[in-house]
Amino acid sequence: MKRRIYGLETEFGIIWTPEVAHRKTLTVQNVVMYLFREIVAGRMYPDVFLENGARFYQDIGCHPEYATPECDDVAELVAHDKAGERIITRLASTAEQRMRNDGFYGKISIFKNNLDTPGNTYGCHENYLMERHVDFRQLASQLIPFFVTRQVFAGAGKIKPSHRGYYAISQRAEHIREEISIGTTTARGIINTRDEPHADREKYRRLHVIVGDSNMSEFSTFLKVGTTGIILRMIEDNFIQQRFALRNPVKAIREISDDVTCKHPIELQNGKRLSAVELQWQYLECAKRYLEQAESDATTTQIMARWEYVLTCLESDPMQLDRELDWVIKWKWLQTYLTKRGFEWDAPQVKHLDLKYHNVRQEESLYYTLENRAEVERIVENEQIRHAEHFPPERTRAKFRGKFIKKVNEGKILCGVNWSYIQLYEP
Template sequence: MRPRIFGLENEYGLIFSPNGRIYLPMEKVLGYIFEGLIPNSWPSNAFLVNGARFYQDTGCHPEYSTPECDSIVDLVVHDKAGERLLEACLPAAEERLREEGLSGEIYIFKNNTDSLGNTYGCHENYLMRRDVDFWKVTEQLIPFFVTRQIFSGSGKVLKVSGKPQFFISQRAQHIHEKTSSSTTSSRSIINTRDEPHADAEKYRRLHIIVGDSNMSEFATYLKIGTAALVLSMIEDGFNVTGMELEDPVKAIREISRDPTLKKKIRLDDGRQMSAIEIQRAYLERAREYLGTQPYDEVMDDVLSKWAVVLDRLDEDPMQLVREVDWVAKRHLIQSFVEKKGCGWDDPRVFLMDLQFHDVKRTRGLYYLMESKGMVERIVGEESIQRAMSVPPQTTRAKVRGDFIRFARAKNRSYTVDWTYLKLNGYWEETILCMDPFSPINRRVEELVSQVAGLRFYR
């Protein structure tokens, strides 16, 4: 299989709970969080020393974009590193509030909806070949993404006609189009904005905005891994035919409302299939495709896990309480309801729904499960801690991280984007970095060598 660049963008929910009746603009709270990550640069759209991007998105949401990764495992690591970085900012941010006489707690949630019904996203990015017909690829991918929520959804309790109902996905009810160039006004399954952040003659970006943010490392690994595998097989001519849906937007919502996974959705040709059956059609085609390729340990593992997950979902979804976010959340809430003898409309149920996504590990329900060994891990904590300050060593992110360390060590003003690095002011210099696969830039190496005694990770 050809190499590929991956990236994940997560917008986070933010709440300030004051001690007393205090009004504080959320922009100020976010500013204190920024101070912990990017000293002396608020307000900012800034890149970090690990190659990632951190900025304020629409609606005053902190957003973390992973550095470019060329392995799915690296992507899981750096996605989790974003959580850890935000968590690490909380004590200092709360202390800054106390200095101003504004005591209280800051909560950061890796989820996709707020109490007012607004949604914020988790965006997936896959570098793809320019010479492949983009529209033919997207038509084959849409049924896959519509049904993938059965193992990648994060779960949500919503009131429907006044009664609480459990949904598989947080984002599914907010999707309005198959494809669109917008990420807010007409949210789609596949976003068509063509920003490859690379050589535009060779590549374009597949930008997926339909997925939920995942707390589960396993769910992230499988979500990205299956999508990458399906994309590769379509690029290489292993097409998936006959899976076109009559109404993808209707289908994605219907699937989300059925935790039993028995709901049949209508295809263009009049047939009706369940989400599991559609996923199995992609799985079997992927198995055929991998049989023609040189052995790839990660993709072989993804295929194996995909098959096991579909089998368990078919038998009883609750078997996947360790692996799948929506199953774990549903299990927690159901256990609570049975223990307390209350209903799903109890206010504490909606609070649990939110607390599942709290990134503070001593407080978040997902992390309390993790601390008790109740979830499946994919990566080690040591790797996550390292990724907070060290970029992937096999992509362009390494060049960016080295450059930022150099500029900070020299106390130089700088400007950084995905494709260029710039030293500002006297002897201003711009360095282009158009190849996302390259961890080496001769000019940056020359600059780095000027900083005596500064350790750079290679």
């Protein structure tokens, strides 16, 4: 299988809850600074590369962001994505102790979701290194229908606050405004035109994807990244000949999100009407034909098998996927809670449970409660995640970056590090 470099960037939501007995409070900005204090060590701003090759920094607003190191294997990427959750959890525990030492008593909660209480959105951005020769208009036309419909297995699920009793598949869908755009905070596009390859610009581009949700489910992360990689390979080899173009992609991405039956038909430019699942089936069948004559590997075989399994279940009854897909897992538990307690969808207790699903601190998380009961599907082992917390991938330049950072940390040497370079400021 043709080698590809992948990366994920995750912005986390932060809530600090002071203890009732203590009235001293802190702004979220101050809480974030406490969070970074252990690792920034005298730097002027919270932005640092870690010994596992990843980057941890404060993004726009008060959102700590974890960017995985460059990975050339999708399962390895899943492990490094999960390692980011554990790293920020460990930093939160240390920050709470520092805060108590300074007289601030409370709890830091960290959420891997895409919406805060007022409805503002923050993202999970995917990065794919791809060949430069592909015409960008062709790339966009073939990717847009895929990204619009991919949410049926990649959505994180949410309660829509503006509609009583309403549950949607995707958290990001209603925040997409354009088909193609350079913006990541306003006028967000299905296709983002940002292109910083951190590689030979003549040969490569970096596809920066902002349309997707943050996933707690390892299965959803594996499938969304893995299927996208297969689609990109077909595009690079000019294999996709079908015309999947949608009449109104921005409208379609919202309509699909609003239909948990996954049967709502969307209109194509050629006048046909297909559901998101039916369109995904066409991409899958195209991939099957492609792989009959192209080189494959074990990971690709796993991706294809899971893709077909998920589409088969979505076609008959999406609720069969209550171990695999975030939006289904969460929907099931919210429905059970509503029925048992007699609440309406807009009850504060239900919204709290929704948020609790995305808490990355395992002792507080609904998702990790289910994982500890073996009620969700796994892609990687805990030992792989523990390894990814401390060590970079072996087959990308992140290996050299991580080892360099480990050495300069041990020697307390002042240096500069970026995705593309490292620099010593001291002999």
